[in-house]
Amino acid sequence: MSTYTAINLIARPEPGPISPDLFEVVQQEIPSAGPGQILVKQTHMSLDPAMIGWMSPDPESYIPPVALGEVMRSSGVGEVIESNHPDFAVGDMVRGMIGWTQYLVSSGEGLNKVQPGVDAETVLSVFALPGLTATQGLYGFGNPKEGETIVVSGAAGSVGSIVGQLAKADGLNVIGVAGDDEKCDWIVNELGFDGAINYKTDAIADKLAELAPQGVDIYFENTGGPIQNHVFELMNAHGRIVVCGMIADYTAAAPSPGPNWIPIIKKRLTIQGFAMPDHFGDVPELLGKLTPYVMSGKIKYRTHILEGLESAIDGLNLFFTGGNKGKLIVKL
Amino acid sequence: MSTYTAINLIARPEPGPISPDLFEVVQQEIPSAGPGQILVKQTHMSLDPAMIGWMSPDPESYIPPVALGEVMRSSGVGEVIESNHPDFAVGDMVRGMIGWTQYLVSSGEGLNKVQPGVDAETVLSVFALPGLTATQGLYGFGNPKEGETIVVSGAAGSVGSIVGQLAKADGLNVIGVAGDDEKCDWIVNELGFDGAINYKTDAIADKLAELAPQGVDIYFENTGGPIQNHVFELMNAHGRIVVCGMIADYTAAAPSPGPNWIPIIKKRLTIQGFAMPDHFGDVPELLGKLTPYVMSGKIKYRTHILEGLESAIDGLNLFFTGGNKGKLIVKL
Numbered sequence: 288m289s290t291y292t293a294i295n296l297i298a299r300p301e302p303g304p305i306s307p308d309l310f311e312v313v314q315q316e317i318p319s320a321g322p323g324q325i326l327v328k329q330t331h332m333s334l335d336p337a338m339i340g341w342m343s344p345d346p347e348s349y350i351p352p353v354a355l356g357e358v359m360r361s362s363g364v365g366e367v368i369e370s371n372h373p374d375f376a377v378g379d380m381v382r383g384m385i386g387w388t389q390y391l392v393s394s395g396e397g398l399n400k401v402q403p404g405v406d407a408e409t410v411l412s413v414f415a416l417p418g419l420t421a422t423q424g425l426y427g428f429g430n431p432k433e434g435e436t437i438v439v440s441g442a443a444g445s446v447g448s449i450v451g452q453l454a455k456a457d458g459l460n461v462i463g464v465a466g467d468d469e470k471c472d473w474i475v476n477e478l479g480f481d482g483a484i485n486y487k488t489d490a491i492a493d494k495l496a497e498l499a500p501q502g503v504d505i506y507f508e509n510t511g512g513p514i515q516n517h518v519f520e521l522m523n524a525h526g527r528i529v530v531c532g533m534i535a536d537y538t539a540a541a542p543s544p545g546p547n548w549i550p551i552i553k554k555r556l557t558i559q560g561f562a563m564p565d566h567f568g569d570v571p572e573l574l575g576k577l578t579p580y581v582m583s584g585k586i587k588y589r590t591h592i593l594e595g596l597e598s599a600i601d602g603l604n605l606f607f608t609g610g611n612k613g614k615l616i617v618k619l
Numbered sequence: 620m621s622t623y624t625a626i627n628l629i630a631r632p633e634p635g636p637i638s639p640d641l642f643e644v645v646q647q648e649i650p651s652a653g654p655g656q657i658l659v660k661q662t663h664m665s666l667d668p669a670m671i672g673w674m675s676p677d678p679e680s681y682i683p684p685v686a687l688g689e690v691m692r693s694s695g696v697g698e699v700i701e702s703n704h705p706d707f708a709v710g711d712m713v714r715g716m717i718g719w720t721q722y723l724v725s726s727g728e729g730l731n732k733v734q735p736g737v738d739a740e741t742v743l744s745v746f747a748l749p750g751l752t753a754t755q756g757l758y759g760f761g762n763p764k765e766g767e768t769i770v771v772s773g774a775a776g777s778v779g780s781i782v783g784q785l786a787k788a789d790g791l792n793v794i795g796v797a798g799d800d801e802k803c804d805w806i807v808n809e810l811g812f813d814g815a816i817n818y819k820t821d822a823i824a825d826k827l828a829e830l831a832p833q834g835v836d837i838y839f840e841n842t843g844g845p846i847q848n849h850v851f852e853l854m855n856a857h858g859r860i861v862v863c864g865m866i867a868d869y870t871a872a873a874p875s876p877g878p879n880w881i882p883i884i885k886k887r888l889t890i891q892g893f894a895m896p897d898h899f900g901d902v903p904e905l906l907g908k909l910t911p912y913v914m915s916g917k918i919k920y921r922t923h924i925l926e927g928l929e930s931a932i933d934g935l936n937l938f939f940t941g942g943n944k945g946k947l948i949v950k951l
Binding site for chain 1: 650672863877887892893
């Protein structure tokens with residue numbers, strides 16, 4: 288009898304770092320695919336900032352939290368190793384919400400075949416949540432126009448790095464905000480951003496004024512934190528603020544206040560929050576928009592690979608420390 | 620030689636009440652209409668909260684400030700008493716940005732004839748800035764749907780009272796926020812709001828929870844101040860916040876912080892600021908939308924009349940104290 292490893296969520300996070308006590312690592316017997324089912328062996332698992340939200344019970348969130356005692360939720364890529372399903376063959380690579388587990392028995396619902404020739408890292412780094420989120424946020428709400436200025440926080444992150452490259456390809460002045468010099472160097476010299484701000488060491492207001500002499504038309508907010516008020520002050524009339532992530536505040540005991548609303552009137556700003564589950568029906572259109580940029584080499588990415596399922600637990604803390612360099616992927 | 624009175628702005632407001640020292644009352648010779656011109660004698664002048672903004676230099680505001688030494692800006696209704704213009708006859712009533720003056724010589728540009736049978740108070744209370752602003756904000760951005768709940772701050776004010784009545788006519792649950800019991804009584808018992816909150820004396824959170832058991836779908840923000848955070852917390856998923864006025868913060872030395880942005884993501888909120896000058900091209904459509912509500916008796920209003928041009932100066936302070944009961948109009 289062979290066993291496999293899965294990790295269940297067993298407690299809710301408190302403010303501060305993610306504790307290993309929130310999880311239970313379990314060994315289970317590898318099941319077989321029943322009638323109409325497939326058995327998937329996961330090869331790559333994505334870690335995303337949104338997971339922090341999925342762990343917390345919040346009746347107003349866009350998606351129900353992971354129930355205590357259940358396998359932690361995540362998206363991943365795996366190989367079909369048994370199939371009693373007409374649409375899937377052994378050897379097919381599939382993607383979907385597989386969870387923190389080495390094996391999954393599934394009816395196939397919610398799983399999609401990976402296009403041959405596209406590797407798992409590209410799937411999870413670009414054609415999954417990061418790329419879809421970047422595309423929906425920038426084009427669905429940001430309304431970018433050539434010659435405008437965009438500021439992207441979390442710019443070296445999986446979403447922010449794609450937002451900035453899409454905007455650059457469209458002819459905008461692109462300013463990225465990140466938390467260390469290596470990331471700032473990467474987004475400017477590798478990804479082609481026009482400028483970068485290290486929010487930990489730069490004089491933010493001065494640097495922002497220097498990089499955005501015409502003001503800011505679009506603010507793509509992935510982090511919250513000290514950068515927010517500075518960018519808000521520089522917004523131009525009819526500016527658009529797309530609120531995609533607030534990682535700096537997700538587990539803070541007391542979330543920091545936002546800016547006063549007077550500029551919202553004076554500058555007739557639009558502030559739009561969004562979450563991808565509302566837009567899953569638009570995935571084909573989003574992929575249609577994103578794919579040409581990827582195929583023409585406009586979208587670069589890098590991955591930060593963790594080895595082994597259990598590395599996911601402490602891996603989540605990299606979102607708080609900013610310690611990851613690239614899209615976080617757990618290789619199983 | 621006859622003279623008339625005008626009032627010039629000669630200094631910029633400081634935080635706190637509006638001082639009479641900001642203005643200079645001048646006597647001037649009554650001019651005659653030149654070729655192609657008309658001479659207008661103003662009969663009614665509107666005081667609006669937006670005027671506080673017009674007095675302050677702010678390069679990012681939606682409209683240039685009134686220049687120092689110039690007549691203070693305002694909208695009003697007047698009678699044509701001389702005309703060398705083919706489109707205007709002596710005796711016509713006209714409306715437009717006449718300013719703080721008893722007489723105005725004009726080319727007619729920006730002045731529109733008042734429809735016969737509509738009195739000056741109705742023009743300034745409903746068919747001018749207040750009604751246009753309410754209509755643009757509610758229908759252009761609020762997207763009201765029958766059965767939804769709307770909270771209107773400044774609900775007894777000129778804009779808020781119309782927003783609430785329009786929403787009520789459309790079948791929404793309408794909650795108004797005002798600053799004294801008489802106003803709360805008026806909006807519920809005269810205007811038909813479903814509930815009212817006296818933000819100065821009620822336990823705001825409790826009262827709001829009681830009046831909005833299903834949460835809040837639309838927040839029409841006219842004031843800022845302590846109500847803002849309470850309503851923000853109760854917003855439903857996909858809620859719309861229309862930011863129309865922030866009178867509580869306009870002259871504060873340090874504007875109060877806004878709410879943290881995490882709920883903007885969790886609830887996928889839309890926050891939209893607006894100012895009417897962006898929408899003056901849509902006035903015909905806005906009047907087309909508003910007029911049927913007025914004609915069918917759905918929109919009631921009341922006026923707070925001040926007597927004489929010079930009463931405008933201290934009259935502005937009523938916006939800060941909330942001392943006015945109804946649309947502020949200066950009768951000349």
